[in-house]
Amino acid sequence: MGFAYRDHTADLAVRAWGATVGEAFAEAARALLGAMVNLDRVRPTELREFSLRAGSLELLLVDWLSALVAEKDTSGLVFSRFCAEVAQDEGEPSLRAAAWGEPLDPPRHEARSEVKGISLLGLRVRAEGTMWIAEYVADV
Amino acid sequence: MDEFDRLEQVSDVEWVLPPHDRMTVPGRIYADRETIEQLRREGSDEAQWSALRQVKHVASMPGIVSAALALPDVHPGYGFPIGGVGAFDLDAGVAVVGGVGFDINCGVRVLRTPLERARIADDIERIGEDLFRSVPAGLGSSGTLRLSVEEIDRVLDEGASYVVRQGYGLPEDLEFAEEGGRMSGADPAAVSALAKQREFKQVGTLGSGNHYLEVQYVERVLDVEAAAAYGLREGQVVVAIHTGSRALGHQIGQDYLKELGAASVRYGLAIPDQEMACAPIRSPEGARYLAAVAAGANCAFANRQMIAHLVRTSLERSCGLDPRDVGAVYDIGHNNAKIEEHDVDGERRRLLVHRKGATRAFGPGREEAPAAYRRVGHPIFVGGTMGTASYIMRGTERGMQLAFGSGIHGAGRALSRKKAAKKYWGDEIVAALRRDGIRVWAHDARGVAEEAPGAYKDVERVVAAAETAGLNRAVARLRPMAVIKG
Numbered sequence: 001m002g003f004a005y006r007d008h009t010a011d012l013a014v015r016a017w018g019a020t021v022g023e024a025f026a027e028a029a030r031a032l033l034g035a036m037v038n039l040d041r042v043r044p045t046e047l048r049e050f051s052l053r054a055g056s057l058e059l060l061l062v063d064w065l066s067a068l069v070a071e072k073d074t075s076g077l078v079f080s081r082f083c084a085e086v087a088q089d090e091g092e093p094s095l096r097a098a099a100w101g102e103p104l105d106p107p108r109h110e111a112r113s114e115v116k117g118i119s120l121l122g123l124r125v126r127a128e129g130t131m132w133i134a135e136y137v138a139d140v
Numbered sequence: 141m142d143e144f145d146r147l148e149q150v151s152d153v154e155w156v157l158p159p160h161d162r163m164t165v166p167g168r169i170y171a172d173r174e175t176i177e178q179l180r181r182e183g184s185d186e187a188q189w190s191a192l193r194q195v196k197h198v199a200s201m202p203g204i205v206s207a208a209l210a211l212p213d214v215h216p217g218y219g220f221p222i223g224g225v226g227a228f229d230l231d232a233g234v235a236v237v238g239g240v241g242f243d244i245n246c247g248v249r250v251l252r253t254p255l256e257r258a259r260i261a262d263d264i265e266r267i268g269e270d271l272f273r274s275v276p277a278g279l280g281s282s283g284t285l286r287l288s289v290e291e292i293d294r295v296l297d298e299g300a301s302y303v304v305r306q307g308y309g310l311p312e313d314l315e316f317a318e319e320g321g322r323m324s325g326a327d328p329a330a331v332s333a334l335a336k337q338r339e340f341k342q343v344g345t346l347g348s349g350n351h352y353l354e355v356q357y358v359e360r361v362l363d364v365e366a367a368a369a370y371g372l373r374e375g376q377v378v379v380a381i382h383t384g385s386r387a388l389g390h391q392i393g394q395d396y397l398k399e400l401g402a403a404s405v406r407y408g409l410a411i412p413d414q415e416m417a418c419a420p421i422r423s424p425e426g427a428r429y430l431a432a433v434a435a436g437a438n439c440a441f442a443n444r445q446m447i448a449h450l451v452r453t454s455l456e457r458s459c460g461l462d463p464r465d466v467g468a469v470y471d472i473g474h475n476n477a478k479i480e481e482h483d484v485d486g487e488r489r490r491l492l493v494h495r496k497g498a499t500r501a502f503g504p505g506r507e508e509a510p511a512a513y514r515r516v517g518h519p520i521f522v523g524g525t526m527g528t529a530s531y532i533m534r535g536t537e538r539g540m541q542l543a544f545g546s547g548i549h550g551a552g553r554a555l556s557r558k559k560a561a562k563k564y565w566g567d568e569i570v571a572a573l574r575r576d577g578i579r580v581w582a583h584d585a586r587g588v589a590e591e592a593p594g595a596y597k598d599v600e601r602v603v604a605a606a607e608t609a610g611l612n613r614a615v616a617r618l619r620p621m622a623v624i625k626g
Binding site for chain 1: 189218219241242243278279280281334337338339340341342347348349387390391393394397398401413414415417556557558559583584586587590626
């Protein structure tokens with residue numbers, strides 16, 4: 001599992017991967033927060049849990065990432081560790097996830113760009129061989 | 141057939157994409173050849189990330205009137221291209237989320253000061269430092285105003301006028317703002333609780349990315365009559381504030397991308413890409429979205445109003461200026477959808493005009509402009525980069541006919557953030573600009589690299605194309621002295 005920032009004249013384009021959809025979603029989250037802060041500087045002391053449901057895996061990814069962006073403004077938290085599970089058995093896909101982090105401290109966390117939103121452009125969640133790939137573009 | 145092969149060149153700065161496939165009107169691009177060539181190179185990489193394809197998408201939407209337009213600073217965006225303008229018939233047309241974007245009513249307010257560049261050049265370090273400390277910027281910054289839910293609703297309803305009434309500004313600020321700093325038709329109930337919650341601490345914060353606060357001076361007056369009307373003269377120091385509706389606007393964009401995505405399906409609207417999520421203007425969903433956009437726009441007006449107050453307070457401290465002597469030239473947004481009257485084929489019509497990375501630019505005679513500017517048309521602000529010129533331009537009669545009275549908003553990116561960050565070092569950029577007499581304060585060195593002057597197109601070319609096409613007229617060229625980045 002892992003992630004890479006793709007070169008794109010759009011603001012932030014990410015390709016994340018993992019052995020399961022959940023792992024790919026967790027890596028997608030790491031890439032997102034990694035664009036906002038230095039992940040190595042964020043201590044995983046506080047836990048937030050997420051339970052989401054959406055019409056497709058792609059929209060679930062958007063909801064998950066948007067929820068993490070919003071946390072910075074609501075609880076003031078930024079995260080550095082993620083664990084996510086995605087179920088697709090019946091009806092709409094759903095996600096149960098946990099994120100660990102701490103209140104944003106801009107100088108210590110080497111705060112960088114704000115993320116305005118998660119675009120639906122270039123949004124893809126798919127299996128490739130034995131891996132799951134999650135791709136998205138964020139507006140920063 | 142490649143879309144670019146269909147492009148017909150009309151003049152040095154005008155290109156037409158004739159209707160084909162689902163297009164009901166042509167695409168019309170006002171840009172120089174170099175811009176078209178760059179779009180062609182970018183467009184070949186990824187199908188959806190092509191400004192020309194995005195123009196085609198806009199021209200395929202229901203109820204589009206005359207043409208889908210792209211202005212000289214056109215580049216790919218989400219849904220509409222940046223620099224994209226689309227006007228829609230109120231009965232047959234749609235309200236499109238990708239025609240406004242995440243940063244609703246992101247825009248620029250310019251304040252004029254009685255200061256002379258020559259007089260403050262030696263003091264710029266102190267002046268910039270005080271501004272940097274006075275205006276919250278960067279990720280996680282919070283404003284001095286802490287609002288309750290009720291107060292947020294008032295901001296969403298009343299925009300800058302609410303902030304002025306709280307004592308943060310001059311009453312005449314409202315006269316010198318688009319829509320008087322308050323969009324009508326805003327409905328706070330159309331904005332989600334999460335969006336409001338995200339805004340509690342953000343009124344009066346600059347944000348990050350390409351948002352900035354700049355102390356500039358008028359290097360050259362290019363249109364004497366308009367400059368006089370705007371109260372500008374050579375050597376004069378002005379302050380430009382570039383920011384938007386912050387997290388509240390972003391959340392509105394995110395919420396309605398989903399809501400109107402579902403509405404598009406319900407109304408059987410075949411959308412060319414998911415960012416073009418839309419609903420009929422007359423539908424409950426469309427009306428609700430526009431009421432939310434107006435609320436988001438008011439949040440942006442309020443934000444720039446609050447920052448203008450902070451700037452005045454800072455200049456009072458650092459330069460002894462009376463805040464009443466720091467007047468607003470104008471405040472204008474560049475991501476919006478508004479109902480306006482326009483002449484189309486000799487007929488006066490009310491249309492919903494989406495402008496994405498494009499400003500309103502009304503020419504002489506329109507009553508929407510402040511009375512003092514009505515004879516020359518209202519000003520628009522064209523942001524350069526932190527190392528290059530910015531421009532004040534104005535609307536023209538020709539621009540009213542060509543582009544529903546729309547104007548350019550900036551230089552437009554030439555390099556991706558990733559490439560720019562690889563190519564430039566923030567500290568080196570800051571040092572190089574300093575050698576040119578430009579002081580930079582930033583919360584994030586990498587952000588400076590991403591926003592390096594070399595990462596943007598040449599603003600001079602964009603301005604020249606807008607002038608040659610007759611869309612906008614240059615009034616004054618400004619040079620930065622102090623730059624504050626989020």
